Amino acid sequence: xxxxxxxxxxxxxFGPPEDGLQRxxxxxxxxYIGGQDKPADGTVGQCPFCRIPAGDDEQGLVxxxxxxxxxxxxxxxxxxxxLMVLPYRHVSDYVDLTDSETAELAxxxxxxxxxxxxxxxxxxxxxxxxxxxxxxxxxxxxLHQHVVPRWLGDANFLPVAGQTKALPELLADTRARLAxxxxxxxGSTSEGGR
Ligand SMILES: [Zn+2]
Numbered sequence: 001x002x003x004x005x006x007x008x009x010x011x012x013x014f015g016p017p018e019d020g021l022q023r024x025x026x027x028x029x030x031x032y033i034g035g036q037d038k039p040a041d042g043t044v045g046q047c048p049f050c051r052i053p054a055g056d057d058e059q060g061l062v063x064x065x066x067x068x069x070x071x072x073x074x075x076x077x078x079x080x081x082x083l084m085v086l087p088y089r090h091v092s093d094y095v096d097l098t099d100s101e102t103a104e105l106a107x108x109x110x111x112x113x114x115x116x117x118x119x120x121x122x123x124x125x126x127x128x129x130x131x132x133x134x135x136x137x138x139x140x141x142x143l144h145q146h147v148v149p150r151w152l153g154d155a156n157f158l159p160v161a162g163q164t165k166a167l168p169e170l171l172a173d174t175r176a177r178l179a180x181x182x183x184x185x186x187g188s189t190s191e192g193g194r
Pocket of ligand 1: 048051090
């Protein structure tokens with residue numbers, strides 16, 4: 001698609017009056033997988049979120065394992081410490097979670113925020129899920145809740161730098177720090193990390 005084809009309508013035409021603030025909430029960027037290694041289809045056999053729990057925590061960047069849900073680092077993080085909390089079960093729609101899955105997803109999301117707070121002291125968080133590919137889900141077939149720590153000014157250069165983002169800590173180190181800080185009994189990994 002060329003620029004000539006695009007019809008651009010200024011955001012101010014539909015939104016509230018301009019307030020001069022930059023919009024930092026960019027859910028379309030919160031994908032797990034880029035096009036290069038996106039699953040071929042939505043089946044369990046193609047699903048990395050079904051495959052990862054069978055392997056070891058270091059390899060899969062798993063931070064914590066609960067009874068029905070687990071937490072892992074995003075392989076393509078929006079920020080350092082970008083976690084995802086998701087059910088083991090291959091389910092695409094939030095409304096199709098069981099009551100116990102819903103409860104554990106919520107509890108582990110809270111623990112993720114507490115753990116990130118203890119380790120990284122971020123200034124804020126984006127928490128949420130992109131439901132369906134049209135909403136920006138990289139792996140739409142297996143729902144996952146993003147927990148993204150935010151720091152003041154962390155997205156200032158994104159519109160200029162495009163698809164690249166500086167991430168100051170290696171993922172393996174981030175995983176080890178968060179796994180060690182994750183409280184035991186709140187979906188901690190059996191293999192430890194401490
Ligand atoms: Zn799956």
